[in-house]
Amino acid sequence: MAAKSKILVVGVTGYIGKFIVKASAEAEHPTFVLVRESTVSHPEKSKLIDTFKSSGVTLLYGDLNDHESLVKAIKEVDVVISTLGGQQTDDQVKLIAAIKEAPPRDKAVILGDGNVQAVYVSEEDVGTYTIKAADDPRTLNKTLYLRPPSNILSLRQRLRKSTFQKINFLRTSREVSTNYEIDPSSCVEASEIYPEVKYTSVDNYLNAFV
Ligand SMILES: NC(=O)c1ccc[n+]([C@@H]2O[C@H](COP(=O)([O-])OP(=O)(O)OC[C@H]3O[C@@H](n4cnc5c(N)ncnc54)[C@H](OP(=O)(O)O)[C@@H]3O)[C@@H](O)[C@H]2O)c1
Known part of the structure; x- marks a missing residue:
């Protein structure tokens, strides 16, 4: 117990x-x-x-x-x-x-080995990409994945960028496992098909809380 x-x-x-x-x-x-x-x-x-x-x-x-x-x-x-x-x-x-x-700001708990990667996408970018896809024939009958390449990080990589306090805030953004392959016959990746979208990097997202 x-x-x-x-x-x-x-x-x-x-x-x-x-x-x-x-x-x-x-x-x-x-x-x-x-x-x-x-x-x-x-x-x-x-x-x-x-x-x-x-x-x-x-x-x-x-x-x-x-x-x-x-x-x-x-x-x-x-x-x-x-x-x-x-x-x-x-x-x-x-x-x-x-x-x-009183809460400690210099401690973080790492579950597992901390090396499993996840994708971080800000809520605003989720909205932008989703609406762009609405009228885009390239996404018709396809799954649209949001995997901005520079926002794929393991917990250990994320900790190196952040203080403990900032990590707490980061949890409020979309956090999705990368434990899958994108099949190009049925899926598209948002940052690839919409390169004009300047998505929020993890660094910029965290800077908002400094
Ligand atoms: N009394 C009731 O019938 C009753 C019924 C239902 C709900 N409630 C609710 O229960 C809660 C507690 O009420 P209560 O009537 O039990 O309170 P209470 O008897 O007035 O006790 C107040 C407590 O606060 C401490 N205290 C006061 N100033 C302090 C300070 N500057 N620093 C540290 N401690 C300080 C007092 O310690 P010292 O001994 O050092 O003064 C005491 O232990 C309230 O939210 C109340 O609305 C009360």
Whole structure:
């Protein structure tokens, strides 16, 4: 079974938060709680925090108004659950800002050997080629493939061109396996029959996000 997500709960000394912590620990999620340092010395709340600790929960000090403390805590986990009170509803954007900062941008997972190639075509180019084919007798009863030659890359080649952040965006473009041959009797390739189309290269596509 896959490892359970590491969960950070914020607002754990509140009315609802303690139940979320209990459920998380009982479900055997590695559970972390963010608590303000000043709260630990509160007579009632300190007892609650002790029960968290005795059920294996990890205590992290932090404050919604201390950005660095949020980023540090969020880096420890996979999931953040906010049970901050109604008065902090708007201030939860501070949590979102910290979550955005926390994900690693220098790591990428390579599945398999990373050498299988795929074709990348921007959505705009898919539209352009498709409409060009609509009235083109050369495509009649044929399959139109979109395989711009300079956009055929393996994951490893793609990583060399990109930061991790950019890779995430790249996934939104069309990504198609190259694991097939184009049969010229029944198929045509778009960049060959429409050389006038200056299709978006992977480099240009990625540059839009720099
Ligand atoms: N209460 C209800 O009956 C009820 C029912 C249904 C749904 N809800 C919803 O459940 C959610 C939680 O509400 P609640 O009533 O449980 O909240 P709550 O009792 O007011 O608890 C607020 C929590 O936020 C923490 N907190 C406040 N300011 C903080 C800061 N600057 N940094 C870090 N932590 C801070 C508090 O910690 P400290 O101990 O340090 O102050 C406390 O743990 C809300 O969305 C609410 O609408 C509540």
